[in-house]
Amino acid sequence: MASHIHSAKSFTNPFHLSLRNLQLADKQGDPIYYVGVDVGTGSARAAVVDQTGAILGLAERPITRNELKANFITQSSTEIWDAICYCVKTAISQSHVDPADVLGIGFDATCSLVAINEKTDEPMGVGPDFADHLENIILWMDHRAEVEVNEINATHDECLKYVGGKMSIEMELPKMKWLKNHMPKDSNGESLFKQCKFYDLADFLTHKATGSETRSFCSTVCKQGYIPEGITNRNGWSSEFLNKIDLPELVEDNFRRLGGVDGVNGKFLSAGETVGSLTEKAAEQLGLTTDCYVGSGVIDAYAGWIGTVAAQTETPIADLVEQDKNNKGMAKAKGRLAAVAGTSTCHICLDEKPIFVDGVWGPYRDVMAKGFWLAEGGQSCTGALLAHVLSTHPAYMELGVASEASGTSRFDFLNSRLEQLKKSTKERSVVALAKNLFFYGDFHGNRSPIADPQMRASIIGQSMDTSLDSLAVEYLAACEFIGQQTRHIIEKMEVAGYDIKAIFMSGGQCRNGLLMRLLADCTGLPIVIPRYIDASVVFGSAMLGAVAAEDALKNRKGPNAKSRRNSAVSNTDNQQNHPDQPPSPYTAPSATASMTSISALAAGNAQSAYPFPTMTPIEDESKQLGANFDASDEDEDAQLSFGSKSRAQATATKNFISKKTGTEPGDKLWKIMTELSGVGRIIYPSSENDPDRKLLNTKYKIFLDQIETQQRYRAMVAKTEDAIKAYLNI
Known part of the structure; x- marks a missing residue:
């Protein structure tokens, strides 16, 4: 590989590289590309992915959230769709891909509730200002429905068994019930609530793209109390x-307002199954074509699962190899726990049978593939915890x-400081520096596995030391x-029946070597750091589009057919003939501070070119632009630069068209994930x-004791308070 790195004669202009590889791809046949769209709490992003899994373009744009009243947090589906359109056009512009060659698009989003007028298909205001119809999304973190969620959970209905025993205030039925209780009437005396239909945000985006009322099992089963057919005597709603x-x-x-009855007046799909092709309006807005097909969407954390758990590793993980001998297709995902980390962390695991775990949401059937069950645990405070401790x-x-003086991040600086502190104190190891500090960090309550929202932090062993060293410890x-x-x-989860072999991480926390080492040593499991650290969620949503692209190929009129609309123009022509198109990525300002580092993902990561990338995934992805390869060498299937199209992509196109997919549930998605x-x-x-493992094992016992002690103390106080109230006759 090193012999193909030529600093003196390498092409550094990505436009030249793109042209070179486009010519190579044309010799092999029409290339195929996919777009992934991810809508998080604070931003929307889009990525263009080729068939080698290289991200050729990635754009991000912030979205606003409003809190006009305490616990009322809203967003606008209009703003979000506009942001998505900007991001998709910008990512396409960066990638230099012909829009006619993008055959699949997938969407993921936060599990937020979208209210739409049934008759007009326009937004409906969700309060506190019901006249503001632009604010039509109740965000997942909105906590207005406290009374409603308690009333729902008091029913002890059987559907609650499949959402962890009770609904969370962050789920969508409590929000709908709140709207029923508080939406005013219009001028004709009709309740605004009766004029609404409702979507999970990911399902709204597929509706916006296709015009279809199709819903996903991911949204309805995980957040709305839907039970798929054959689990109980109920079939659906x-x-x-x-x-x-x-x-x-x-x-x-x-149940028309919720998407109807599957097979009667509605349709419900597992992840990536084809919803339909883009409408002419959506294709125009996105800068794509009506030959682009939309895969059924998922909640954002589940896109992180898709984007990580099928990763191969430099050396095989023995336990997974042994397990995979007896499994095919999606069943190979068993034993692979996805930890989708950010402000909080979601833990998602799949199995062929329903496994109920106290304090863990689910099990949810058919979310990824028919007949497979997923469970979702979580830590409410991880990235936010570290930020809080520091600040x-x-x-x-x-x-x-x-x-700043050292030119490193705060976390990298602290990690180095701990190494220095180990030497200066002559301590056995870095871990031993905190051997007598017992930190329990549930500042915002516990989601899993004790599901106790009243839990709070406790720290035993603090001194009056306020130095930088004390902060490091x-x-x-x-x-x-x-x-x-x-x-x-x-x-x-394992006591309940899961057999977890490895943790597949995603998110910026992957760059923290200290945290990853502690996760491995605390759990005793290997930690897999993914190909794309910051982009694994949007990468997963692109895979949903890749699944749908198979149907797009089947419905094309010929192997080289172009779109019925918006086809066939180069990026240069697009800029000249369509001034509303986004500017070149080389002149446009970054939408957010994080975009610059994320946009450099593709260059060092073409796994089809080499058995392992020059820059390992745990390193800063922006450094991957530093490697320049000789574009004159046509014998290597090398991904040459951000925005380029390689021979590997053209070869993958031919394989994609010719390769047969298995017929078992989830085979298409698993094939795409592994490829x-x-x-x-x-x-x-x-x-x-x-x-260190022995020390951490001992401190784990103390960790459990801190939980039990806090709960016991609260019970003692509550008993005393009840006695006081009785005495005072309150």
């Missing part, structure tokens, strides 16, 4: 349950000055807490006899 919680409006006409310490300002203890709580979740995921880096746990 329950009129008995909805009438019980005073929502008869949702029952009308075979509230007296040495925080000193940390900022010192890390407290940060170390917080990282340890994240690892110990992950172990707690995994142990509960595009590429290679991940492994962090193995230390041996069981390692001193």
Whole structure:
């Protein structure tokens, strides 16, 4: 590989590289590309992906959220769609891909509730200002429906068994019930609630793209109380349950406001199954074509699962190899826990049978593939925990000055500081620096596995030291807490019946070597760092589009047929003839601060070119632009640059068209996942006899004791308070 790196004669202009590889691709046949769209809480992003799994273009744009009243947090579906259109056009512009060659698009989004007028298909205001119809999304983190969620959970309906025993205030039925209770009447005296239809945000985006009322099992099963056919005596929505919680409006006409009855007046799909092709209007808005097909969407954390768990590794993980001998297709995903990490962390695992775990949401059937079940645990505070620990310490300002002076991130600086502290104190290891600091970090309650929203943080062993060294040790203890709580979740899942072999990480936390090491040593499991650290979620949504693209190919009029609309123009022509198109990525300002580092993903990551990338995934992805390859060498299937199209892509196109897919549920999706995921880096746990493992095992017992002690103390106080109230006759 090194022989093909030529600093003196390498092409550095990506337009030249793109042209060169486009010519190579043309010799092999029409290339095929996919677009992934991810809508998070604060931004929308889009990525263009080729058939080697290389990200050729990625754009991001912020979206606003409004909190006009405490616990009322709203967004606008109009703003979100506009942001998506901008991002898709910009990513296409960056990639230099002909829009006619994009045959699949997938969407993921936060699990937020979208209200739409049934008659006009226009937004409906969700309050507190019901006259503001632009604000038509109740965001997942909105907590207005406290009364409603308690009333729903008081029914003890059988559907609650499949959402972890009770609905969360962040789910969508409590929000619909709140709207029923609070939406005003119009000028004709008709309730605005009766004029609404409802979507999970990901399902709204597929509706916006295709005009279809098709819903996803991911959205409806995970967040709305839908039970797929054959699990209970109910098949889908329950009129008995909805009438019980005073929502008869949702029952009308075979549940039309919720998407209807599957196979009667509605359609429900697993991840990536084809919803339909883009409408002419959506194709025009997105800068794509009506030959582009839309895969059924998923909640954002589940897109992270798709984008990580099929990764291969430099050396095979023995336990997974042994397990895979007896499994085919989607069943190979068993034992692979996805940890989708950000402000919080979701833990998602799949199995062929329903496994109920106290404090873990699910099990959810048919979300990824028919007949397969997923469970979702979670830590409500991980990235936010580390930020809180740093920002509230007296040495925080000193940390900022010192890390900036060193040219490193705060976390990298602290990791180095801990190494120095180990030497200066002559401590056995970095982990041993916090041996007598017992940090329990549930500042915002516990989601999994004890599902106790009243849990709070406790720290035993603090001194009056306010130095930078004390901040480093407290940060170390917080990282340890994240690892110990992950172990707690995994142990509960395994006791219930899961057999977890490895943790597949995603998110910026993957760059924190200290945290990844602690996760491995606390859990005793290998940690797999993915090909794309920051982009694994949008990468997963592109895979949904890749599944749908197979249907797009079947419906094309010929192997080289172009679109009925918006076809055939080069990016240069697009800029000249369509001034509303986004500017060149080389002149346009970045939409957000994170875009610059994320946009450089493709160059060093073409797994089809080499068995493992020059820059390993745990390194800063922006550094991957530093490698320049000789574009004159036509013998290597090398991904040459961000925005380029390689011979590997053209070869993959031919294989894609000719390769037959299995007929088992989820085979298409699993095939796409394995072909595009590429290679991940492994962090193995230390041996069981390692001193740090022994110390962490002991501190895990203390961690469990801190939970039990806090709950016991609260019960003692509550008992005393009840006695006081009785005495005072309150």
